Amino acid sequence: MSQITVFEAKKIVTMDPNRSAATHVAIREGKILAVGGAECGDQWGDVIHDKTLSHAVLTPGFVEGHAHMMAGAMWRYAYAGYHDRIDPKGKLWTGMRDIDAVVDGLTEFEGTLAKDEPLVGWGFDPIFLSSERLSAKHLDQISTDRPVAIMFSNFHLMCVNSKALEMAGYDEGTNAEGVVKGPDGKPTGELQEMAAMFPIMRRLGIDFRGLSQTPEAIDDYGEVAQRAGVTTITDLFSSIEDDDLAIMLKITSKSDFPLRIVPVLGAMGTPSEVADRAETLAKSSSDKLRLGAVKLMTDGSIQGWTARVKWPHYVGGHPNGIWNTPPEQIFALCAEMQKRGIQMHIHVNGDEAAEASIDAIEAALRLHPGQGHRHVLQHCQMMGRDLYERAFELGCCANIFSNHIWYFGDQHAALTIGQDRAERMNAARTALDIGVNIALHSDAPVTPLGPLFTAWCAVNRQTMTGKTLGAAQCISVDEALYAITMGAAYTLKLDSEIGSIEAGKTADFAVLGDDPTAVDPMSLKDVPVLGTVSGGVVHLL
Amino acid sequence: MNRLPLTVIGGYLGAGKTTLINRLLAEGHGQRVLVMVNDFGAINIDAALLTSSSEDTLELSNGCVCCTMGADLFMAVGDVLDRPKRPDHLVIEASGIADPARIAQVALAEPDLSYGGVISVVDALNFDALSRDVQIGAQVRGQVDVADLILVSKTQNGALPTALGLPKAPVLDLALIDDVAPLILGATLGQAPKPTAEIHPAYVAWSGTGEPSTRTALQSKLDNRPKGLMRFKGFVQGIDGSDFEVHCVGLSVSIKPARNVQNTQVVGIGPKGRIDAKTLEAWWHGD
Structure with missing residues (x-):
């Protein structure tokens, strides 16, 4: 008979309506045996009482339903973003509010590099800086003999210094689109889109493949998650070659690995090839690695004006966005996945993309009727009442990008879709009122991983300038906490195993310094995360 | 090492990109061409021409290679450039939705590549309807707008789609072309000059x-x-x-x-x- 451990906590918020609060949880074989008071485990045999967590509040481990594995390994590069962020090791990187701060911050980082190492930064976002554009002239202040490349937060642009320009052979004679030139005819250092960035990335050894699915990247993902109270996370658009799978299985099966990863296969190739691969991968699933679902891309992003949006389209006359998968292919993929019983996560930022995807799911269900598919619409930023009604009718879930309200809400109102539609963006209230199962997400590393912050966004709908964007769409703290635990678990078809603290489920907890249900809702994001418990194993920071 | 010429073949789903590539691979152009394709299953090579085939690569007896590009197109281009012996020409089949110029731009930017152009394939049967489609029309027209050469497939009696209008780029009817390699690869340098020689009657x-x-x-x-x-x-x-x-x-x-x-x-x-x-x-x- 295995050991029974009873953990005491200041409070346990269970997300189980049968016993919504408790003080003790009994664990055996990594699973929850009983929940209640100090004696809750006694009827199951001899117990050991453990006070390691007695100072903390426990909630179910948070579930991040939309993130990317590079969120951990990005920190190999220097952070150059506008907002404060904390890296996997717990170090605070102060946000850089103007170009001088970027130069100062990176100059300090430059001192820590080996002689031959290039300086690579990430996270820079010009949408927040009203001053002049970042250029080689600024980056030359950091170094003139070491190549410097700063990747922007959208991954579509970078800025490099003169040394890097020279290495790529960029000069007055270069006539490639995307190599931006100044009034003097010389490259400014700004490079737009992959074709122009490629010669730099090749010469500086910048490899985004290497930021996913290497042992280090998987461990980093574990650390980032632990720091955010997350015990189950997705990697939503994964290529998953056989070598990658072997590495992921090896790392995630370590007894002290603190995270369950749900890599979702990117739908690249013909529908039947994608379905075949998803079925093969599903057979390799383990406790900490769950495979078998697929991700469809449809449109781009709203802040990049590449999302497909319905009339009246974008303010300022920007042309409508682009399809990354043409509608007819979305229909073909939906039909094949529905036929084969494969769950889909479908990226839909703009409302036109959401509508096309819902049309495609409806058509697929007419061809291949079947309950329980739980296809998930991801981002759902512009879905209104009409589309949520249809999502509900079809049995779809919605994973809502609430972080956008704070990070880009002001920009959406002023520069992308205008005030009216910005106020009804990420409409969690509407979705819940209609009865759609929702989750809330960060899309890390696009915005930082932190479900409590994401919940705070959905509850308060504050923008960076302190405005409330669409008060009618605010949800309660309880609803938001449910969405980041049970709601997200449901979207991954893991709600029978995780998402609440109740007998029979896996012992996955977030270990918090305060009670998120008792603090002022405006302080929800400030509740300290002390660590996690994953499969009964305690991982304090 | 030699600069590697890169040609990108664009065009919407079903336009005839794969047919064009199948023709290129089978022709006797004498160049070692590496073709990266989206839909590997649709590549159709006479078994007599194959020297080896695996899950993601076909090698032909004429020196050509056809492979899948994997998850990251640009990384795949980098891998080709880093090979000990580069092929004579790299041809990339853009996805049916891609802007082929976005890929071809890399040949202007990267010092180790030379620009072999964007060839867009247009399907004479469907182009008129597609270019008017409210959802996809702008992207389909965009693929033609960026082309250096426009090749029209599936023509009947030489009729070109009216929606093509009068593009600046040359337009050719694929039905009238016997060998596609000269259009995709160009003539070869470095051979003994053949004054006014015809590399092909057409x-x-x-x-x-x-x-x-x-x-x-x-x-x-x-x-x-x-x-x-x-x-x-x-x-x-x-x-x-x-x-x-x-x-x-x-x-x-x-x-x-x-x-x-x-x-x-x-x-x-x-x-x-x-x-x-x-x-x-x-x-x-x-x-």
């Missing part, structure tokens, strides 16, 4: 030598090249030790620095009836 090929030139003079000459010159490439000796490598495809001109060019040598190609060697000769040696 094409006129011309090779020239000439006086050293400045970059400005070269640019101006290329800007005024005769219509009907589909492809033009070569090495041009500069006057102050700065030499050039030149690639023109359809409307595009790319001039990159080159080293140690001993003699200017250029080759051009175009469809017979639209261009002749005399015109080319007069243009190259004229003022």
Whole structure:
């Protein structure tokens, strides 16, 4: 008979309506045996009482339903973003509010590099800086003999210094689109889109493949998650070659690995090839690695004006966005996945993309009727009442990008879709009122991983300038906490195993310094995360 | 190592990109071409031509290789450039939704690549309807707008889609073309000059030598090249030790620095009836 451990906590918020609060949880074989008071485990045999967590509040481990594995390994590069962020090791990187701060911050980082190492930064976002554009002239202040490349937060642009320009052979004679030139005819250092960035990335050894699915990247993902109270996370658009799978299985099966990863296969190739691969991968699933679902891309992003949006389209006359998968292919993929019983996560930022995807799911269900598919619409930023009604009718879930309200809400109102539609963006209230199962997400590393912050966004709908964007769409703290635990678990078809603290489920907890249900809702994001418990194993920071 | 020419083949789903690639791979053009495709399953090679095949690569007895590009197109291009022996030409099949110019731009940016142009394939049966489609029309038209050469597939009695209008890029009916390789790859340099030789009965090929030139003079000459010159490439000796490598495809001109060019040598190609060697000769040696 295995050991029974009873953990005491200041409070346990269970997300189980049968016993919504408790003080003790009994664990055996990594699973929850009983929940209640100090004696809750006694009827199951001899117990050991453990006070390691007695100072903390426990909630179910948070579930991040939309993130990317590079969120951990990005920190190999220097952070150059506008907002404060904390890296996997717990170090605070102060946000850089103007170009001088970027130069100062990176100059300090430059001192820590080996002689031959290039300086690579990430996270820079010009949408927040009203001053002049970042250029080689600024980056030359950091170094003139070491190549410097700063990747922007959208991954579509970078800025490099003169040394890097020279290495790529960029000069007055270069006539490639995307190599931006100044009034003097010389490259400014700004490079737009992959074709122009490629010669730099090749010469500086910048490899985004290497930021996913290497042992280090998987461990980093574990650390980032632990720091955010997350015990189950997705990697939503994964290529998953056989070598990658072997590495992921090896790392995630370590007894002290603190995270369950749900890599979702990117739908690249013909529908039947994608379905075949998803079925093969599903057979390799383990406790900490769950495979078998697929991700469809449809449109781009709203802040990049590449999302497909319905009339009246974008303010300022920007042309409508682009399809990354043409509608007819979305229909073909939906039909094949529905036929084969494969769950889909479908990226839909703009409302036109959401509508096309819902049309495609409806058509697929007419061809291949079947309950329980739980296809998930991801981002759902512009879905209104009409589309949520249809999502509900079809049995779809919605994973809502609430972080956008704070990070880009002001920009959406002023520069992308205008005030009216910005106020009804990420409409969690509407979705819940209609009865759609929702989750809330960060899309890390696009915005930082932190479900409590994401919940705070959905509850308060504050923008960076302190405005409330669409008060009618605010949800309660309880609803938001449910969405980041049970709601997200449901979207991954893991709600029978995780998402609440109740007998029979896996012992996955977030270990918090305060009670998120008792603090002022405006302080929800400030509740300290002390660590996690994953499969009964305690991982304090 | 040699600069690797890159040609991108674009066009919407079902336009005929794969058919074009199947034709290219089967033709006897004598070049070691590496083709990266989206839909590997649709590649159809006569078994007699295959020397090996695996899950993601086909090797042909004529030296050509066809492979899948994997998850990251640009990384795959980097891998080709890093091979100990580069192929003679790289051809990439863009996805049916992609803007092929976004891929081809890398050949202008990357010093180790040379610009082999964007060829967009248009399906005569469906293009008119597709280009009017409210959801996808703008992207479909965009693929044609960026093309250096437009190849029309599935024509009936030579009728071109009316929605094509009068594009600036040359338009050719694939039904009238026996060999596609000269259009996709151009003529080969470095072989013994074959004055006014015809590399194929349907094409006129011309090779020239000439006086050293400045970059400005070269640019101006290329800007005024005769219509009907589909492809033009070569090495041009500069006057102050700065030499050039030149690639023109359809409307595009790319001039990159080159080293140690001993003699200017250029080759051009175009469809017979639209261009002749005399015109080319007069243009190259004229003022």
